[in-house]
Amino acid sequence: MRVFVTGATGFVGSAVVSDLLAAGHQVLGLVRSDDGAARLAATGAEPVRGDIYDVESVCAGALRADGIIHTAFDHDFSKFKANCETDRKLILALGQALAGSGKPLVITTGTGAGIRAEGRAITEEDACSVTSEIVPRVASEEAAAEVQKLGVTVGTMRLPPSVHGVGDHGFVPMLIAMARAKGSAAYVGEGANVWPGVHRLDAGRAYRLALEALAEGRAPSGQRFHAVAESGVPFRDIAAVIARRLNLPLVSLTTEAAAAHFGWFAHFAAMNNLSSSEKTRALLGWDPTGPGLIEDIDQPAYFAG
Numbered sequence: 285m286r287v288f289v290t291g292a293t294g295f296v297g298s299a300v301v302s303d304l305l306a307a308g309h310q311v312l313g314l315v316r317s318d319d320g321a322a323r324l325a326a327t328g329a330e331p332v333r334g335d336i337y338d339v340e341s342v343c344a345g346a347l348r349a350d351g352i353i354h355t356a357f358d359h360d361f362s363k364f365k366a367n368c369e370t371d372r373k374l375i376l377a378l379g380q381a382l383a384g385s386g387k388p389l390v391i392t393t394g395t396g397a398g399i400r401a402e403g404r405a406i407t408e409e410d411a412c413s414v415t416s417e418i419v420p421r422v423a424s425e426e427a428a429a430e431v432q433k434l435g436v437t438v439g440t441m442r443l444p445p446s447v448h449g450v451g452d453h454g455f456v457p458m459l460i461a462m463a464r465a466k467g468s469a470a471y472v473g474e475g476a477n478v479w480p481g482v483h484r485l486d487a488g489r490a491y492r493l494a495l496e497a498l499a500e501g502r503a504p505s506g507q508r509f510h511a512v513a514e515s516g517v518p519f520r521d522i523a524a525v526i527a528r529r530l531n532l533p534l535v536s537l538t539t540e541a542a543a544a545h546f547g548w549f550a551h552f553a554a555m556n557n558l559s560s561s562e563k564t565r566a567l568l569g570w571d572p573t574g575p576g577l578i579e580d581i582d583q584p585a586y587f588a589g
Contacts, residue, residue, distance in 0.1 A: 285499065286310040288349035290342060291356030292329065293320045295451055296392075296443070299488030300353055301329050307492055312349055314342060314356065336374055343381040351495045352378065352389045359454075361548060368420035372427040379431030379438070388437040388498035390491060391428050395442045395480055395510060395559040396552075397421035405515055405560040408442075408508045429506070437505040439498050444480035444512050445557060446522075447487050448580045455479075455552060456581050457589075460526055462546065468535045469527035470553075472542045475520025477556035482513040483574025493568040503567055512561035513572035519553065521578055529587045 287304050291297035292313025301324070304311050311329035314336075315321045321331035332348075334341025336356045346352045354375065358367040375391055382389060398412040398419035416423040424440070431438045445455055463469040482490075490511040497503035520534075527534035537545055539554070546553045564570055574580070 285350045285496075286312065286348070287495065288312045288314070288332070288345045288352045289329075290314040290336065290345075290352075290354045292324055292331075294355060295449075295453060296447055296484060296487055297355040299449075299484045300355060300491045301327060301488075303485070303488040303492045305329065309492075312345055314345055336370060339374055339377045342374060343377055346378055346381055346387070346389075347385075349387065351387055351499055352382070353491050353495055354378065354389065354391045355491070357392065365420040368416065368423040372416075372423040375424060375427035376430060379427070379434050379436050382436045383434040386437070388439065388495055389431065390439045390441055390495050390498065391424055392441050392443060393424040394421060395444050395512065396555055396557045397425070397442070401558075405558040406510075407560045408510055408563040432506050437498050439494050439503060439505070440508045441491055441494060442508060442510050442512075442559075443487060444482055444559060445552065445555065446479055446481040446517075446577055447484050447511075448481055448577055449484035449574070450585055452484075452586070456522065456586065458549060459522065459553075460530070460587060460589075462549065463526050463530055463532055466545055468533045469523045469530065470535045470537050470542065470545050471520045471523045472537055472539060472550075472554045475518060475523060475536065477519050477554055478516030478558050479519060479522070479555065479577070480512045480515055480557055480559040481517055481577035482511050482572060483580060486513050486570075486572035486574045487511040490564065490568065490570050493570055497568055507567070509564045509568070510559055510561040511564070512559045513574065514576055515560055516558040517577045522581070525578060525582045529582070
């Protein structure tokens with residue numbers, strides 16, 4: 285299969301590209317720069333110039349492929365709502381371009397994006413319980429639902445708060461930077477709230493397996509997938525590794541104090557996001573083999589900055 289990947293040189297997207305190539309697929313990858321094109325070409329994939337703000341360039345790449353994996357997203361949290369709307373616009377444009385083609389599309393969102401499950405783990409069967417007016421990231425799942433109405437075979441890959449591994453620039457590095465700046469590693473209350481996690485290479489394989497399952501009819505259009513290797517790691521355990529590695533105090537904060545310490549990140553620091561991937565594993569035969577979150581972040585590479 286010839287697969288078009290957006291975000292092809294990104295932390296997750298590059299793992300997707302690597303897994304696709306290893307499985308014998310051809311890959312077209314969206315890149316924004318000459319450097320990105322050179323790096324992608326060196327892997328054996330074909331660069332396609334464009335970016336997520338140039339919808340026509342993305343759709344042109346998609347039409348050259350047999351299947352599409354959309355991992356690109358602007359992670360500038362200072363304009364988060366606008367970035368979520370950009371993702372909605374792009375997914376809808378892809379849907380319109382792919383309508384009637386039979387080509388499968390896998391989009392990306394998160395296990396923490398507006399999904400509620402009281403007293404149990406979130407599953408693939410759980411739809412978002414609020415709209416994008418409340419949680420902006422829900423826009424991507426709303427767009428996927430609209431695309432499905434056009435007859436496009438679409439799947440949603442939900443990523444956990446921590447996709448970890450060498451080169452991580454997500455939430456854990458943010459926590460490390462905050463601890464350095466504040467002089468302590470912190471958690472909220474008892475720190476018993478949990479984050480699911482997955483190693484980036486396991487996530488990359490999940491995307492490939494999901495696309496293949498959609499293309500072969502083994503997964504229905506509209507299927508949600510959870511790239512979750514660990515269902516819930518206590519936030520206090522994450523903070524404890526950071527405190528020990530940086531030789532800083534480990535402190536418990538009240539909700540009010542956490543707002544001052546974490547700023548805009550306070551919501552994520554307190555998030556309790558127990559998530560299951562039981563159906564994804566059964567449906568795709570996905571068996572994550574990478575290191576766990578605590579093992580992976582407890583190494584010098586995460587603290588070299």
